[in-house]
Amino acid sequence: MTPNGNALRLLAYALAAVDHGSLRRAARAMRVRESSVSRNIVKLEQHLEVQLFERDVRGVRLTEPGRAWIDVVRAHYEGLLDAFDDRVGDKDAKTLRIGLCCVRGGEFLRGIIARFGSLYPDVSFSIEDVPAGRWLSAIRRRHLDLVFTHDFGAVPSCCSEVFWHERLFVLLPASHSLVDRPVVAWSDLAEMCLLVPVGPEGPLFDLRLLERIAATGGPAVQTCRANQATVALKVQLGEGFTLAEESCARTTAIESTMWKPLAGQNSVSSIRAVWLDSNPKRSVLRLVAVARNRAGDTPSNSGTNAARPGRST
Incomplete structure (x- = not known):
């Protein structure tokens, strides 16, 4: 394999599998066939002479050597993507860019934005919908500062908390x-x-x-x-x-x-906020603090007991 765009393409398949935990979901996000994802990951493993993933009926997960390699390579990969992205230098430090992935907002989100605005009136908000297959990359590349999405559990290389249900x-x-x-x-x-x-x-x-x-x-x-x-x-x-x-x-x-x-199993949606710990904007952690305080002050939410927020990295 020569060090060209083909190597970057193979890496994109591997990172999608990491982020989605499943070849099928990775294929859906990339709009390709599942077999294409699998085939290109195998090519990458053969080139590296390292097994990156363990595969079973539940999906895929990184091996220890695979995790070590991905952790090193991801930052370089996303930095290279940013180098070709003309929007990188256009980020307003006084604007918080919020993404909503399959989430409509709700009273909790409106409440924390209103509270934040009263405490920090010099910071404005940009709120947009973000597709399920793109929100994680948008955070890591700092196109979005924070995303609210359904609770998928801990997010690799990011900070996250469940704030409301x-x-x-x-x-x-x-x-x-x-x-x-x-x-x-x-x-x-x-x-x-x-x-x-x-x-x-x-x-x-x-x-x-x-x-x-x-x-x-x-x-x-x-x-x-x-x-x-x-x-x-x-x-x-x-x-x-x-x-x-x-x-x-x-x-x-x-x-x-x-x-x-609805009542019973799978009748409640938990909403998780995800952000990058290395994001230089102070307003990101300030918004998280406001959300954390509001979650702690809210004994119940939409008829469901609110879980105590738990941070994961």
Whole structure:
């Protein structure tokens, strides 16, 4: 293998597998076949004469030699990407760049932003949606300062904390028999179709949550090349149901439908903040402190007991 763009391409496959913990999820994020990810990782391992990954039915994880090599190489790789990125020098130190990955925000996020604004009025916010396959790279390359996403556990080479929880609600046709129940379980919906809107960057819901639901006898999942408004129309027409977090369901009324809270396993979404410890902006840690304080002052959130935040690196 010559030291050219092909080496960088092979490394990109390996880093995607590290970040997603699965060849399948890495392939989905990179928009290639799973076999392509596997084949290119094998090429890299053969070139290095090192086994980077252990593979089993649950996914992939780094071997000890693989972890040591990845830890050294990642910083150089992402630094090289930044060297070719003309946006690197355009980062405003007085702006906090927040990413939301499959998260709509909710009262907790609005509250910490309002509190932060009262304490540090000279700092502004830039808030944007970020695809599931890109948020980690965006943090590491400092295109985003902090991302709120569903709880995937500890994030390699980043700091993270779970700050709040939201119950999940399902949107049902108003004529459906389940609307008379105070709560519903996934087993009640097993004969229905869960409609998942898919945008240009992939599904708008947490894919891991959907996989857990499917694995526990839940409803069939049907992806729709449509926005959320079109999916709501499909619900009105009786083609299935969709879901959202409580902060969205409580504030969004849709004619001829009803929101019903879920109960039982996989009925609560935990929201984790992820940031880079080496980010030079003081405002990042200040925002984390505000969120930590608010989480400690909130005994419950959306009907769910708030877990004590735990930091991981």
